[in-house]
Amino acid sequence: MDMILTPAGLRFAGQIWPCTIGRGGVRGDKREGDGATPVGRHRIVGMLYRPDRIAPPTHWARPIRPGDLWSDDAGDARYNTMVRAPYAPSHERLRRADRLYDLVLLTDWNWPKAKPGQGSAIFLHRWRRAGYPTEGCVAFRPDHLLQIAQRIAPGTRLIVPETLDKSR
Incomplete structure (x- = not known):
């Protein structure tokens, strides 16, 4: 079952x-760094959750541990992959003080063989608030994200249609 991004929201289930x-x-x-959500057919390739904050949403979800990071350094060989602290190149912490990454669905955008500069870390995660944009990810109300996570399987596709690209 595909998840399709539309002007009204994500069509799914x-x-x-x-x-x-x-x-x-x-x-x-x-x-x-452009803050854009990429057009394409992106597969869900993983699910991460904060075990100190929520129960595992599915049997295939992996816990976010202290020291888990995501490399966003286009010049590093581990660009657009999960890495562990200590890690000197540019990165994003997965175990955040806020609740944005309590539950994260990982997409295969520019992965597993990342091309430098084409963007990293296109996740589905919790929103800050309705209407507040992300850095390129797709974000949801926490209860909706949990319901979506419980209904998908590895390989579920997130489809972002070209018709939504207003830059052309």
């Missing part, structure tokens, strides 16, 4: 789930 996207809109020419 017979309903529309309100969501927010990147501050850069939807783009077919995604670049690191």
